[in-house]
Amino acid sequence: MMRRSRWHLGWVLMLVAAALLVLFPRAIDALKSLEQPAAPLRAGSLLVARPGRVSENFDETVVLLLDAGAQRRTWGVVLNRVHTRQGERLPEGVDRWGGPVNPSLHITLTLRHPAPEGAQPLLDGIAWYEGRREAHLPIGESLTFEGVSAWSPGQLEEEVARGAWWVLEGQPADVFTAPGSLWEEHAVRHL
Known part of the structure; x- marks a missing residue:
């Protein structure tokens, strides 16, 4: 029973890791889109x-x-x-x-x-x-x-x-x- 429970835990952890790999870049892109665009470099x-x-x-x-x-x-x-x-x-x-x-x-x-x-x-x-x-x-x-x-x-x-x-x-x-x-x-x- 213990072995099966570790196996399930391993699969859950792998699924969470895969989800993070997919979602993390999207979350970063979403945060970047909230940033104000940079103003041009000019006097003032x-x-x-x-x-x-x-x-x-x-x-x-x-x-x-x-x-x-x-x-x-x-x-x-x-x-x-x-x-x-x-x-x-x-x-x-x-x-x-x-x-x-x-x-x-x-x-x-x-x-x-x-x-x-x-x-x-x-x-x-x-x-x-x-x-x-x-x-x-x-x-x-x-x-x-x-x-x-x-x-x-x-x-x-x-x-x-x-x-x-x-x-x-x-x-x-x-x-x-x-x-x-x-x-x-x-x-x-x-x-």
Whole structure:
């Protein structure tokens, strides 16, 4: 009797395993279909780092792309870091850490109308320019970043294809929101 019961258990386990082999890929496909399609990589797009899939420089970051293209370098600034990656304080007049590349470069995002001469329009009402915030502008209307985040041609596309980033359409509110909760607000939609 014991032998027959083991035989039945074996068959049941094999049937369950076969069912899982058939159903598991379908369940994964169903879950993938619920994901929002990735926005195109272009100036104004947001990159939201997926947990455990990016380098430690970008853990729990949201990057605003300033320029993107398959044939040229893609770059932007990290919106939600108020210290360097090593936890160091930023210099006076710098509001956020923009990324690990070229720390001597300063980029300012501004709501100022009209935008300063030479500023590049980005999102509705927001422009960016190279340099620090003009002294007379209040912090709530402009943010200065130290350093940038940059990828060589095709590098970011490959990272997105392997699932390192969620790509979203950027909104003006994303830029001037509290940096502490920005990643969580975007990541929770995908987790």
